[in-house]
Amino acid sequence: MNRIDRAFDTRPDLEREWLQDNTWCDACGEADLGMTSPYEYEQDGRIYVEGQRRRCGRQVRSEVKVENAG
Numbered sequence: 001m002n003r004i005d006r007a008f009d010t011r012p013d014l015e016r017e018w019l020q021d022n023t024w025c026d027a028c029g030e031a032d033l034g035m036t037s038p039y040e041y042e043q044d045g046r047i048y049v050e051g052q053r054r055r056c057g058r059q060v061r062s063e064v065k066v067e068n069a070g
């Protein structure tokens, strides 16, 4: 339930680009059109990036799949 803020800005450039590009918009029915103003947080053990769609301005949220560190 409670959100934990995470530092999206500290991710490497490539990761940030990938996360901002790989989006899905229910309203447009299209993927990978990109988002602006990304904001990263953790909720219920999952990590999400939320932002505004470049095309329609709607809010979108993508889950970030955590890779094994190590």
Ligand SMILES: [Zn+2]
Pocket: 025, 026, 027, 028, 029, 053, 055, 056, 057, 058
């Ligand atoms: Zn859209």
